[in-house]
Amino acid sequence: MINEIRVEPAIELINVTKRFGAQTAVDEITLSIPAGTVFGLIGPNGAGKSTTIRMIMGLTRPDAGCVRVLGMDAGRDTHRIKRRIGYVPELHYMYRWMRLGEALRFSAAFYPTWDRRLCETLMDQFSLDARKRIKQLSKGMLAKFALVLALAHRPELLILDEPTSGLDLFAREDFLDGVLRTMCDGSRTVLFSSHTIADVQRLADSVGIINHGRLLVHRPVDELLSTTKTVHAVLADGCLPQSAPLGAIWERVQRREWSVTLTDFTPAKLDQLREQNAVEGVEVADLGLEDVFKAFVLGSTGRC
C-alpha cells in the first residue's frame, strides 16, 4: 500500500464571502495556492483583490466560508500566521516620524526569526539609509523599505498587494528584482496582486483573475495562455452568430467579423463553431496575458 502524503496548501479559501453592507466584495471564492509557488491575483479596481488579501492576512473576517493560511485558521490563529507572513501593502502607512533604523528595530521586536544580517544586506541592496526618516522617502524608496520589512524575518509566505502601483519604471524594476531574488529560495510562497499584468506574467507560476468578487479563473500562466485563444470568424453575408462553442468567455461582432475568445481551446471546438454557424473563414489567434485578462473581465461584465 502506498501512503499518500498530502502537502498542505499555503493558502486555502473555501467558499469565502465578504459583504460590506449591501455590497458583496468577495463572492464565494474557492482557491488553493500550493506551497512554494508564485500566485498572481489580477483584477480591475474594486474587484475584491485587497479584501481577499485582507482576509488572508486576518485583518478582516469573512462573513461565510473558511480561510486557511499555512495550515492554520486565518480568523483564529492570526497572531501565529502573521509571524510567518511578509506583507507589502499598496499604500504604506508606517509611522512617518520613525527613522528607518527605528522602524527596523520596532518591527524586529515582533518576529522571533528576524535576520539582522539579511536586513542589512537588503538595506544595502536597495541603497536605503537607516538614519533617514520614513517621511523623507520617495514612493519608490518607501516600497523598497516595505519589502525589506516584509523579508527580513524570512517569511514562508510573501503577500504583495499591488506593491508597484504608482512606481516609476526604475523603482518598479528594483522592487521586482528584490522580489525575484527572494524567490530564488523556492520554498517560499508568494501571493502577488497587481494591475500591471506584465509584472504578474514575469513573476507568477499561476494566475487568478477576479472581478466583482468572483474568481473567474485560476490556472498556471503557461496553461492559461496556451489554452485560451481568440477565434476571428468571417460571418456569411447577412448572417449572425448562432451558437458559440462551449468555453466561450467573450465575444464581439463588428460588421461581419465575429471574434470569440475560448478557454480550453481544441481544434474540435473550431469544428463545432464552423458546423453551428454560417462562417466563411476562421483564424485562430494566440493571446497575451493582458488580452486573456480583458476577455475574462469583459466577458464577466457582459461588455463587448
Add this chain to the structure above:
Amino acid sequence: MLKALLWKDYRLNRMLLIFGAVILFGPYVVVLLAQWRTGLVNASAHVWAESLTSACMLSMGLSLLTICLLSANVFAGERADRSAEFLASLPASRLAVLLAKGIVVIGTITVIAATQWWVVEMLIPWVDPRINPSLNEPLWFILSVSVLIGGAGWGASSVLSSPVGAAGAAMLAPMAVLSVVAGLSWKFGFPPENSLATWCEVVCLLSGLASFVGFSVAYVRRRDA
C-alpha cells in the same frame, strides 16, 4: 514586544507628555519664581502654603486637559494617520497593544494624581501644619473627574478615527454625568443634596472605570483589525 510598543506609544505621545509635565509642574515653578522675584523667599510658612495651594489648584485644573488630550489621542491618533493599519499587519497581540497604551494613559493619570495628592496631603500640611485643608474636597472631586475624562477619552478614542472628536467626547462626559446626577437629585431627591458631591465623585469614578474596562474588552474582542 511590549517594550517596542511602549516605546512607540511614548514617542507618539511625547509632545503631549511634555505638555502635561509643563502644566503639572509649571504652576509650582511659577510660584517659586514669583516668591523669589518679590523677595518673599523668607516669607512665613503660611504665605508659602497659600502660594502652593494656588499653584496646586491651577495644576489640577490644567492637568485635566492633559488627561483629556492624551486619552483621546491614544488610539484615534494612529487611526487618523492610518499608521494603525501598519500596526495591524504586525504580529502584535491586541492585548499587548492595549497594555502598552494603558500603561501610558493610566501611568500618566497616576503620576498626575499622585503628584497632586502628595502636594495636598503631604507638602502643604508639612509647610504649614495649621493651614485649613481646603484642597481636600476639590482634590478628590478633580481626581474622580480625571478618571471619568480618561475613561471617556479612552473609550471614544478606541472607536473614533479623530482625536479631536474623542477629546470632545471626553470633555462632554463629566458634564453629562454630573448633569444626570444633579437632575436625579433635583427630580427624585436622590442622591440627597447633602451628599451630592460624594455621589458625583463616586459616579464619575465608576463611569470612568467602566469606560476603561468596557471599551478595552470591546477592543480586544472586536471582529476586524
